[in-house]
Amino acid sequence: MKGRYIQVPATTGELFQAYLATSVDGRGPGIVLCQEIFGVNQAMRETADLLAEEGYTVLVPDLYWRQERGVDLGYDEADFARAFSLYQGFDEALGVEDIGATLKALDALDACEGELGVVGYCLGGKLAYLAGCRLPQVACAVGYYGVGIEKALHEAEGLGGRRLVLHLAELDAYCPAEAREAIQTALGRLPGVELYVYPGVDHAFARLGGHHYRKSAALLAHERSVAALRRTLGPDYNLSALWEEHIRHEFDTRDVPATMATMVDEPYVNHIPTMTGGVGQRELSRFYRYHFVHGNPEDMALTPISRTVGASQIVDEFIMTFTHDREVDWLLPGVAPTGKRVEIPMLGVVKFRGPKLYHEHIYWDQASVLVQIGLLDPSGLPVAGRETAQKLLDESLPSNTLMPSWPTSAGKPV
Known part of the structure; x- marks a missing residue:
């Protein structure tokens, strides 16, 4: 109480x-x-x-x-x-x-x-x-x-x-x-x-x-x-500014206490494809300190694509780029560095309680990442590598390249 x-x-x-x-x-x-x-x-x-x-x-x-x-x-x-x-x-x-x-x-x-x-x-x-x-x-x-x-x-x-x-x-x-x-x-x-x-x-x-x-x-x-x-x-909170402050401490200042200060008392983070993150102050602080904030490649960068701001949450669409020059626990756990350049389309669902961040659900296509670092051969599989990020930035690039049946509909009435 x-x-x-x-x-x-x-x-x-x-x-x-x-x-x-x-x-x-x-x-x-x-x-x-x-x-x-x-x-x-x-x-x-x-x-x-x-x-x-x-x-x-x-x-x-x-x-x-x-x-x-x-x-x-x-x-x-x-x-x-x-x-x-x-x-x-x-x-x-x-x-x-x-x-x-x-x-x-x-x-x-x-x-x-x-x-x-x-x-x-x-x-x-x-x-x-x-x-x-x-x-x-x-x-x-x-x-x-x-x-x-x-x-x-x-x-x-x-x-x-x-x-x-x-x-x-x-x-x-x-x-x-x-x-x-x-x-x-x-x-x-x-x-x-x-x-x-x-x-x-x-x-x-x-x-x-x-x-x-x-x-x-x-x-x-x-x-x-x-x-x-x-x-x-009301009240009217500037969720975009609150989210930007959180991201700044994650990727720029790399300050774990400042990152946690932007969150509620019992927050959680879930990176959906790898099930990494944490629940609660203690576990999430441990994750951030030893497996995320200080473990990301120095050249890791986020390119915003779109942002939808609701009453209590944000949906962010962005591209993450980095060089795989170290083991990235949260993204490629247990995978030794390959030196490969990686570009990943990502989606984040970020929930707030009042002026504090409550949770993050982060989604991406792990198959695309594995293709880019050479751990998955895309031959014969409906998966792609860096092309997924490139097409998100340029919609004029060809569609349906993974569909063997696509040529069969050419010239048919629509």
Whole structure:
């Protein structure tokens, strides 16, 4: 738990507690995070901490306080039964009222600046939807697998064009196909509304460590949520400048501590073809210090081709060139230097959390590298060497040279 609890005044004058996670920047746009039926438990606190890493100041109100204060449940059979009982006795209207009170308290904090949003899961997913419809101070509402939204579709007129993002699970028995269809029909064409259905996943697919957790869907949903929040609330980070600073320390200054300082506390790097890199500060620092930053050829250079900048990640297309004058652990592990000149088209998917780099996925054609250093004979194989980089730079070079059947279509009607 990285945050702390504070007291929030209800409209009645009574106080209830809320978990506060402050933006990594010290100040940031405000988000009220609405709980699942299990209360403000570890999963909700970790989610708040993650959003704080993304640059938001987050309050997670104890929405069960009118029934029982401080509910913090797990997911075993007994806790589920207790959670379901609390859910059945929950008053949604009062819950939205408490979200409004939490937004007011959040807006008054020194650590909060700018617009306000609401994010919720399960029970909280519907409450986020209702808050977006009923509370004009909500600039963006994000709901994950909200239960019962199809019964409140008439409320959507209150959105007034403000942004709403709903994440729905294809296999969710609490929001079956007919409910999803009703939601999509009623909301799908409204301005500012984004609806996503995740195939093959169940309710709570984004709960880290949960039985139904699916990493691919959870990461995609998180990226879409952050994109919507960024567009509506901010903050606006210059991801290109942050990435350039990271690259500068990797290849120019060759300063490992400075490289690591550009990254989150637990980053990871994965060079896909060779599965080299590291996960976490210690392992990645070791990799950078002993197998990457100081081990690259002196003439290694990057030629940018294109860059796509999203809300939370960059996709970089570039050509890497170098002379294979030493063993390059991360690229050609265990291969003695050949003295060959190498040119490689590469693609990097670089993910950020707030102003810090979270991960790198780097792709290239290893067969092309092996051809260029003489370890792979391309004869009779659908692989090429330096030509792949040359054609990326000059699209007028011949296409389809590896296709034996290509000449057979010459002159045929198209």
